[in-house]
Amino acid sequence: MKFTSINLDKKLELKLTDPTILTKSLTHKSYDSKNNNEKIEFLGDRVLGLIIAKKLLEIYPEEREGILDKKFASLVNKKKCLEIAKKIELEKYILVFNPKNKKIIIEDKIVADCLEALIGAIYLDKGLNFTEKFVLNLWSEHIRASVVTQIDAKTKLQEYSLKTFKILPIYKLISNTGPRHKPLFKVAVKLKDTKFFAGEGVSKKDAEQDAASLCYEGISIK
Secondary structure (H helix, E strand, O other), X not given: OOOOHHHHHHHOOOOOOOHHHHHHHOEOOOOOXXXXXXXXXXXXXXXXXXXXXXXXXXXXXXXXXXXXXXXXXXXXXXXXXXXXXXXXXXXXXXXXXXXXXXXXXXXXXXXXXXXXXXXXXXXXXXXXXXXXXXXXXXXHHHHHHHHHHHHXXXXXHHHHHHHHHOOOOEEEEEEEEOOOOOOEEEEEEEOOOOOOEEEXXXXXXXXXXXXXXXXXXXXXXX
């Protein structure tokens, strides 16, 4: 079966009004040096970033900027784009130079870039609201899993402390402010012979995770 942009449009239920823009988003520069997806990819990368950043702010309104930045980076990098592109089998629809019309393996970077171009094409044709729904549907499980960033930090800090100093990290509740329905906890943590590193969160547990992450970074554990 020959896979085309029309097949992809139906598979993803896009119903784009301009089918040529979808074809362009799937076209690598090796296939067409003038009419290719480079500029649409540039746009799609920014649209993806806007959507994911907005969603993270909605999910983690009290989170520190540094932690949000890490979550963001883990969700929009090329590795994540490739993973999601493979899930929808995007590589089957990409147009690349293939003079002998043989079955070829398309480079991972091309596949990841093509997903960003696809997002750019959808944005140009359907607007931001539709594109946001499309992106969040594909990224939903990865966004839910983004909390692992903090959990790992606390576990790693504990393991390091036990291995190096034979004692657990010392956590100290500094404050609990804000209304009951929207509290803000501030917790500090230190290891033996280190200063306290303070973190914040909507619960004591979240604040501990934030503090552990800052401590882990601050003492440059490898």
